[in-house]
Each structure stands twice: as C-alpha cells, then as structure tokens.
Amino acid sequence: MITGPRTGPLDADQVLEAYPWPAAGRWVRAMMVTTLDGAAAGPDGLSGSISSDVDKAVFNAVRRLADVVLVGAGTIRAERYGPMVAKPEDADARAAQGSAPAPVLAVVSPSLDLPWEEPMFAESTSRPIVITLSSADSQRLDVAREHAEVVVLGDSLDVARLLDLLEQRGLRRIVCEGGPTLLASIASEGLLDEADITVSPMFAGGAHTSPTPVFTSPARFDLAHVIMGDGFLMNRYLRTTR
Numbered sequence: 001m002i003t004g005p006r007t008g009p010l011d012a013d014q015v016l017e018a019y020p021w022p023a024a025g026r027w028v029r030a031m032m033v034t035t036l037d038g039a040a041a042g043p044d045g046l047s048g049s050i051s052s053d054v055d056k057a058v059f060n061a062v063r064r065l066a067d068v069v070l071v072g073a074g075t076i077r078a079e080r081y082g083p084m085v086a087k088p089e090d091a092d093a094r095a096a097q098g099s100a101p102a103p104v105l106a107v108v109s110p111s112l113d114l115p116w117e118e119p120m121f122a123e124s125t126s127r128p129i130v131i132t133l134s135s136a137d138s139q140r141l142d143v144a145r146e147h148a149e150v151v152v153l154g155d156s157l158d159v160a161r162l163l164d165l166l167e168q169r170g171l172r173r174i175v176c177e178g179g180p181t182l183l184a185s186i187a188s189e190g191l192l193d194e195a196d197i198t199v200s201p202m203f204a205g206g207a208h209t210s211p212t213p214v215f216t217s218p219a220r221f222d223l224a225h226v227i228m229g230d231g232f233l234m235n236r237y238l239r240t241t242r
Ligand SMILES: NC(=O)c1ccc[n+]([C@@H]2O[C@H](COP(=O)([O-])OP(=O)(O)OC[C@H]3O[C@@H](n4cnc5c(N)ncnc54)[C@H](OP(=O)(O)O)[C@@H]3O)[C@@H](O)[C@H]2O)c1
Pocket: 031, 032, 033, 034, 039, 040, 041, 045, 046, 047, 071, 072, 073, 074, 075, 076, 078, 079, 108, 109, 110, 111, 112, 113, 157, 177, 178, 179, 180, 181, 182, 183, 185, 208, 209, 210
C-alpha cells in the first residue's frame, strides 16, 4: 500500500506534541540528521550544513521536554553547543512532568579533551555531567571537576550502565544527539526506544564523519510519522511492541 502525505503547516507546539514522552520509565530517543548518502556532517564537518529550519524546529521539539541531552565528545568538539537553559515557555510543562527547569547536558569523554571555555559548561542551568573512564588522566580529571560533575564509569564504556546511571539520577527522558560513534554504541546494544532521523535532501560524501548509524535491526522499529518541509523528511521511528 502506498499512502500520501498529509500536508499543512505545524506550529511549534504541534511539533512538540508529535514527540511525546511516555508517562513512566526510561526512554532513550536518538536525534540525528543524515544526508541521502548517510553522512552525519557536511563538507565543513558540521551538522548545521546538512540541516534546515524545519529540521531545527523538530530538533528543538525533540529535546524541549527531555531530562538529559547525551552527546559524545566529538560532537562537543565539532559543534558549538549552547548552554542548556530554562525557557519560560517550557516551565509549566517541565514542572508538571516532574523535570528540572532545563535538560542536563551529559558528555561522554574518555579523553576529557573538551572545550571547557565554552558557555555550555558555565552557563547551563544545571551543571553538566561528564562521563569518563578510570583510564582518564588525573590532571584532566581535576580540570573537568572544576567545570562539570564527573562520573567515572569504570575501565570501559558500558553504554547500558551509562543509561542506568542517568536513570538512577532521575534523568529518564534521554535524548542522544549523537554523534555517530556514541549513537552506534547505543544502537548496537539494542538500547534505543525511538529514533528521530531527519533525511536531508543532499549528498555530502563520507569524508567528514563515519556514517550515521541507527538501526542494527530495522524490523524492530515502526515508522510513527514523517514530518516534511523544504525537501527534508523528519522520520520518527519507535521500537516495535509487536
Ligand atoms: N548529523 C547529526 O545529527 C550529528 C549529530 C552529532 C554530531 N554530528 C557530527 O559528528 C561528528 C563527530 O562524530 P563522532 O563520531 O566523533 O562523535 P561523538 O560520538 O559525539 O564523539 C566521539 C567521542 O565521544 C567519546 N565516545 C563516544 N562513544 C564512545 C564509546 N562507545 N566508547 C568510548 N568513547 C566514546 C569519545 O571521546 P574522547 O575522544 O573524548 O575520548 C569519542 O572520541 C562531527 O562532525 C559532528 O558535527 C552530527
């Protein structure tokens, strides 16, 4: 069966409503944009150059009511992440669901080679969390502790443990915004509940990033919706319950 798209503009609240969180339990949502040839960044090495206003509107909706935005260090080094700040328009909804005023930024970084001077560390509403390993350099650990809450996970990056740890802190609405390395680890362990994947109508070549990873077993996901705009397809996939 072939079905056609339902068209019509969506405002910011309608886009938000299209990305609900479950009422209880941990939920791990991936958010990434990929080109038609699977690239996670454009020729400048950034995801913004393969994104668009409509994709950014969905990106904002996907993280708006999250408890935590989880990213790998490569993303933090490449992209200029802004601070995670409380927004008045989200205050009531966040309070009603028992969330802190703003999502917490959580960065996975065994090396602790991070741009500590970026405002995301000093100006976020909640102190960012940095997840590292027991092999981390002790001087870098000292520096990291000046800027973030540091969690030493152990001697290897066990992503299941990492997600458990976030959940134990009450951070159960988890958005993983990549990059490809971190998302591949989470996806390959079968730990994704939702994948919000924007398909960008361009080819970028594979020179800049590893391919965008999402499904190790596509049969385990159902397509929940596609939002379209400017030639971009914002696909929402949910782990199948069948
Ligand atoms: N298209 C999109 O939606 C999107 C989203 C995010 C990023 N990006 C792009 O992706 C590129 C960065 O890619 P990336 O793969 O390097 O990003 P990444 O996954 O954010 O970062 C990789 C780094 O994070 C840590 N890390 C993540 N997973 C790990 C694991 N399983 N085990 C150990 N360490 C782990 C390591 O940090 P240390 O090096 O500190 O040890 C590793 O070098 C940039 O060009 C960025 O613009 C695109």
